[in-house]
Amino acid sequence: xxxxxxxxxxxxxxxxVKGLILAEGLTPFESTSAxxxxxxxxxxxxxxxxxxxxxxxxxxGVTAVTPISTPYKLVSRELQPEDTVIRVxxxxxxxxxxxxxxxxxxxxxxxxLMETVDFVAAHGATVIRGGAFKPRSxxxxxxxxxxxxxxxxxxxxxxxxxxxxxxxxEPSQVDIVAEYADILQVGTRNxxxxxxxxxxxxxxxxxxxxxxxGATIEEWLMAAEYIASAGNPQIILCERGIRTFETSxxxxxxxxxxxxxxxxxxLPVVVDPSHATGKRWLVKPMAIGGVxxxxxxxxxxxxxxxxxxxxxxxxxxxxxGFESLMTALVAVHExxxxxxxxxxxxxxxxxxxxxxx
Ligand code: PEP
Ligand code: MN
Numbered sequence: 001x002x003x004x005x006x007x008x009x010x011x012x013x014x015x016x017v018k019g020l021i022l023a024e025g026l027t028p029f030e031s032t033s034a035x036x037x038x039x040x041x042x043x044x045x046x047x048x049x050x051x052x053x054x055x056x057x058x059x060x061g062v063t064a065v066t067p068i069s070t071p072y073k074l075v076s077r078e079l080q081p082e083d084t085v086i087r088v089x090x091x092x093x094x095x096x097x098x099x100x101x102x103x104x105x106x107x108x109x110x111x112x113l114m115e116t117v118d119f120v121a122a123h124g125a126t127v128i129r130g131g132a133f134k135p136r137s138x139x140x141x142x143x144x145x146x147x148x149x150x151x152x153x154x155x156x157x158x159x160x161x162x163x164x165x166x167x168x169x170e171p172s173q174v175d176i177v178a179e180y181a182d183i184l185q186v187g188t189r190n191x192x193x194x195x196x197x198x199x200x201x202x203x204x205x206x207x208x209x210x211x212x213x214g215a216t217i218e219e220w221l222m223a224a225e226y227i228a229s230a231g232n233p234q235i236i237l238c239e240r241g242i243r244t245f246e247t248s249x250x251x252x253x254x255x256x257x258x259x260x261x262x263x264x265x266x267l268p269v270v271v272d273p274s275h276a277t278g279k280r281w282l283v284k285p286m287a288i289g290g291v292x293x294x295x296x297x298x299x300x301x302x303x304x305x306x307x308x309x310x311x312x313x314x315x316x317x318x319x320x321g322f323e324s325l326m327t328a329l330v331a332v333h334e335x336x337x338x339x340x341x342x343x344x345x346x347x348x349x350x351x352x353x354x355x356x357x
Contacts, residue, residue, distance in 0.1 A: 001045070002079055003056050004064045005037040013061025014039070020055060024048065027229075033080055036063075040073055042229055070264070072221040074228035075235065080266045086206050086234050088163040088182045091126045093206075093236055094268030096340065098333040099297025101165055101270065102322060103129035103156075105312040106142060107149035113156055115304045119319045121160035124326045127183065128156050128164045129299060134311060135169055135189050142310040150180035157182070165208060165299075171199035178203045188213045188240055188275070191223050201230025208236040208299075210272070213243045213251060217260060224267060237261055237269045238299060239290075241276030250278025250315070253286050258293045268296040274315045280306065283317055284325045291332050294340050300325065 003017055014030070017039055021028040026043035045052065053065045068078045086093040093099045102125040107113050117128050132149030134142065145152070153164045163182035168174055169190060177184055183206045190196050191212030200207045207227050211220045224235050239258060241251025253276035261269045271290030273283045287298045303309045303316040317325060 001049070001053065001065055001067045002038050002040040002073075003059075003062055004066060005039070005061050006063045007036050009037055009061035013059070017056065017059050017062060020059065024052060029074055029228075031080060031233075033082060038079065040068070040079055042073055070221075071218070072225040072265075074233065075221055075224045075265045075267055077264060077266055082266060084233065084235075084266045084268060086236060086268060088127075088206055089157075090161065091163050093127075093270075094296050096337060097126075098291065098329065098337075099127065099268075099270060100125045100326070100329070101127040101129045101297065101299040102302050104131070104303045104309070105274075105301045105316055106131045106134050106310055107145055107152055108142075108310050110152050110155070112304065113149075113152045114159065116302055116319075117156040117160050117162075119304070120302055120322055121162055123323050124330065126162065126297070128153070128160060128162050129185075129301075130156070130164070130166060131311070132166050133169045133173060133177070135167070135187050136311065147176060150177065154180045168196070168200065171195050174199040174203050178205050181205065183208055183236070186210060186223075191215055191220065194226055197223055197226035198230045201227040201232040203232070206234035206236065207232060208238050208270070210238045210240050211242065211254075211257070213241065215242070217257060217264070221261075221265060224265070235267050236296075237265070237267050238272050239269065239276070239295075240272035240299075249276070249282065251276050253277065253289075255286075255289055255293050258290060258295050262294055269294075270297040270299055271295045272299040274299070274301040274312070274317075278312075278315050280315055280317060280321065283315065284321070284328060287325060288328055288332050291329055292336055294336070298329070 018028040026041045029040040031038050056065045070076050085095040102120040107130040132144050134144035157164045165183035166181045167185040167187050168177040184200050185208045188210045241253045244252040246252050273286035301316040302322045306316040
């Protein structure tokens with residue numbers, strides 16, 4: 001549940017409410033919505049619910065105490081009806097603009113990265129991507145350049161002025177990755193690596209959380225809640241396909257997740273058509289589909305010579321393919337951007353997935 005303070009509530013009143021919450025062994029999370037201070041209670045409330053509610057309602061400065069019906073609290077639309085906008089360098093993610101994260105699957109060499117970023121930056125990318133620590137299904141495959149790759153990424157930021165995103169695979173890597181990257185990426189295989197989520201939550205950088213390939217919408221939101229509960233509300237969700245019985249594509253892109261997530265959470269949502277399809281020629285149509293259903297942007301893999309790529313050769317776009325994608329995507333975004341308010345049904349009560357927990 002969360003406490004709604006009256007507008008103009010004093011600092012002492014806010015501190016009073018937080019003190020009561022802390023005294024119960026719970027954590028207060030403060031935010032603002034429509035000019036009012038909200039304080040969410042996070043922790044195991046259990047049977048104290050009614051008693052706590054009465055006590056909080058009686059506190060000076062409190063207008064209302066409202067339950068949150070979903071198990072995820074901080075990331076829910078119920079707590080925060082307004083969209084979260086993530087600002088990093090000059091980029092804004094979730095503000096209605098088109099976010100395009102582009103770059104190679106793996107950083108293979110300085111030249112390969114610079115050639116790619118010069119091109120994508122000149123053709124509309126807003127964030128540079130590139131893997132330095134690679135989660136590979138085989139231990140014998142290229143594992144990434146590690147810290148050397150991070151250094152090239154920092155150089156790419158200097159060169160283009162764009163923020164950079166890269167994957168962090170384990171808690172012990174968070175500090176070094178956060179030193180070089182503007183946005184931390186948690187990959188599909190790590191979506192429920194809870195110690196990694198908490199470490200990312202403490203790192204002070206925005207985090208992009210990819211959907212686990214076997215994760216439900218609720219599990220994905222609970223993973224985001226872990227990051228938020230560690231003090232970091234700067235989270236981007238990325239739908240990158242889930243595993244189904246279908247074998248014609250690498251994964252099955254769940255586009256329903258985009259409007260559904262926009263309904264359930266205030267966090268921005270991007271679509272990754274590269275890992276979702278695994279096939280170069282399917283990237284453009286599915287990127288267009290993602291933007292058409294309201295995604296805040298896309299993440300796409302681009303390589304100057306995809307056939308020579310050390311990872312994901314079949315799905316990376318070449319430079320020309322990226323240019324052609326951008327032309328289509330900008331036009332589609334222009335066409336649908338004013339519809340997004342209609343696509344996100346914030347006026348409806350969010351889906352209740354079970355009893356209040
Ligand atoms: C990636 O984006 O580099 C990646 C490995 O993606 P995923 O975690 O979605 O497989
Ligand atoms: Mn890849």
